[in-house]
Amino acid sequence: MATAIFYASSTGNTEEVVDKIAQKLEISELFNISNNQEDINKISEYDKLILATSTWGDGDLQDDWDEIWDEFKQIDFSNKTVALVALGDQDGYDDTFVNSLGTMYEQVIKQGANVIGFTSTDGYDFEESTALKNDQFVGLVIDEDNQDDLTDERIENWTNQIKNQII
Numbered sequence: 001m002a003t004a005i006f007y008a009s010s011t012g013n014t015e016e017v018v019d020k021i022a023q024k025l026e027i028s029e030l031f032n033i034s035n036n037q038e039d040i041n042k043i044s045e046y047d048k049l050i051l052a053t054s055t056w057g058d059g060d061l062q063d064d065w066d067e068i069w070d071e072f073k074q075i076d077f078s079n080k081t082v083a084l085v086a087l088g089d090q091d092g093y094d095d096t097f098v099n100s101l102g103t104m105y106e107q108v109i110k111q112g113a114n115v116i117g118f119t120s121t122d123g124y125d126f127e128e129s130t131a132l133k134n135d136q137f138v139g140l141v142i143d144e145d146n147q148d149d150l151t152d153e154r155i156e157n158w159t160n161q162i163k164n165q166i167i
């Protein structure tokens with residue numbers, strides 16, 4: 001079965017990152033839930049998924065994810081392999097850095113997901129984040145506000161890391 005990416009983006013940063021990931025992994029099934037929140041219902045049709053969000057407010061999920069969150073919580077993720085991506089700003093929000101990733105991770109594992117694609121915190125500088133497990137980020141973390149020069153390399157490394165499990 002094909003792999004799909006579901007994402008939402010307020011100012012376009014996550015969208016840009018998702019487009020690059022899709023290109024690297026040759027994934028053509030992309031669903032922007034900022035355009036159509038109903039698309040969330042299609043998650044059940046895939047057993048391999050990449051979910052991407054940015055972080056807003058005080059470590060919150062991006063607004064469109066937030067709006068469908070009650071529905072999202074009902075999705076059964078058992079037998080699904082999931083890789084997570086989050087965008088944040090480690091300088092401006094160093095005590096809630098990519099907390100949206102932590103929120104998404106906790107929810108999908110509660111619903112039975114096999115989450116892959118953890119990454120090192122080397123090269124990031126922040127005080128606190130809920131997106132950590134055993135000192136690793138529970139997905140790919142991108143900071144377009146402070147480290148956009150590292151984005152392509154981070155995407156390259158991460159897509160190579162997950163390729164065999166997600167495609």
Ligand SMILES: Cc1cc2nc3c(=O)[nH]c(=O)nc-3n(C[C@H](O)[C@H](O)[C@H](O)COP(=O)(O)O)c2cc1C
Nearest residue numbers: 009010011012013014054055059088089093097098
């Ligand atoms: C008002 C506001 C609140 C934010 N809150 C957080 C936050 O709590 N933690 C974090 O890591 N990033 C935070 N960010 C940074 C965004 O997640 C970041 O700019 C991201 O690249 C936006 O992606 P998008 O355009 O796809 O929505 C915030 C940005 C703004 C403008």
